Amino acid sequence: MTPTHMNGSVPRRRGRNRFALTLAATLAATTGAGMARADITIGFVTSLSGPSASIGVLYDKGMTAAYAYKDEIDGQKIKLIRLDDGSDPATASQEARKLIQQEHVDAIIGTSSATSTNAMFAVANELKVPFIAISPVNIKTPADGNLWGVAMPQLPSLMIKVIAEKMKKDGVKTAGFIGYSDAWGDLVYNGAMAAHKDGDGPEITTNERYSRTDTSVQAQALKVLSTKPDALLDGGSATQAALPLITLRQLGYKGQFYGTPALLNRDFIRVGGKAVNGVEVSAGPVIVTSQLPADHFSKKIGTEFHEIFKKVNGGEADDGFSGYTFDGWLVLLNAMHYALDKGVKPGTDAFHKAIMDGIYADKNLAGVHAIYNFKPGKAYNTDERGLVVVKLEDGKWIYQP
Secondary structure, three states: OOOOOOOHHHHHHHHHHHHHHHHHHHHHHHHHHHHHHHEEEEEEOOOOOOOOHHHHHHHHHHHHHHHHOOOOOEEEEEEEEEEEOOOHHHHHHHHHHHHOOOOOEEEEEEOOOOHHHHHHHHHHHHHOEEEEEEOOOOOOOOOOOOEEEEEEEOOOOHHHHHHHHHHHHHOOOEEEEEEEOOOHHHHHHHHHHHHHHOOOOEEEEEOEEEEOOOOHHHHHHHHHHHOOEEEEEEOOOOOHHHHHHHHHHOOOOOOOHEEEEHHHOOOHHHHHHHHOOOOOOOOOOOOHHOOOOOOOOHHHHHHHHHHHHHHOOOOOOOOOOOOHHHHHHHHHHHHHHHHOOOOOOOOOHHHHHHHHHHHHOOEEEEOOOEEOOOOOOOOOOOOOOHEEHHHHHEOOEEEOO
């Protein structure tokens, strides 16, 4: 993409003309090269404080690993701006606007809760800048049919379908539900109800909710117990997801616990202790990379991810969240390569559009979580290959083939 002659005083004029032409050509080439090598700027928002921080720090560690994996594309340096939304949807929305309108980013990645992610996605759609959602979203396609972003997590309904099928396989006929009183709780509950309607899962006997900041769910747990379910489906996430399970065990409940990838968190295990031992959840394969067969799509890239994560973060990637950030970075890297290959300059509306075109043009991208095939007008596009079932045994997640 590098940008690709007269008696007396006449000789001096020829020399001046030659010099002027040479200088002009040099300046044009230098300017063209400078334009071609303009930095790409990416904004990253997560929750490093507030109730979603236990998840947010994991997304942040995933971003650290992703940036260490690759911080340039086709010779173009990638500038990364990182912000903390404080677990507040209004702040997340404000930071999305700041990144686009003041920092002039080429794309945004974020954030730690479904509600805040929906808020950021709405801003991206309004201002027409690519957005990579790392939490589940539930957002309507704009009237023009163009979504300015994609979601890295497996489709929530698919997360629930996979674990509902496991519940059915285990002989579970009825299951109580306790989940967050927000968008994530809605996604899990609605997915469970849909699975039952389709014959893929058990009957759901309760729809109990609690806040991410609540310290007690005894009333909700008692209502679950009153229906005498075979099992419980946990619609919380991270540390706070342990609260219903601890409470139910304290009240003498002996049934099996099930959940989603939102439970794949070290603090969930630490806080839950013996009460959460044996819980089964649907999960991206990255959580059990070392236990996967050699021919699994996630084995190679997952192994690379775990190695670099440990190198830059000083610990194991034993959660499901950091991998979503890493996969989002992989999607962006390929899309930015596509945009640059088209000769489009970073920092322009045309570059933003070309990134989205690149996301849709990329087929069968193998990430640590899933195989990605995004299509215009749809935020999600993964299939059941991106989910396995794992069981918590003595503090470790064990692959359940």
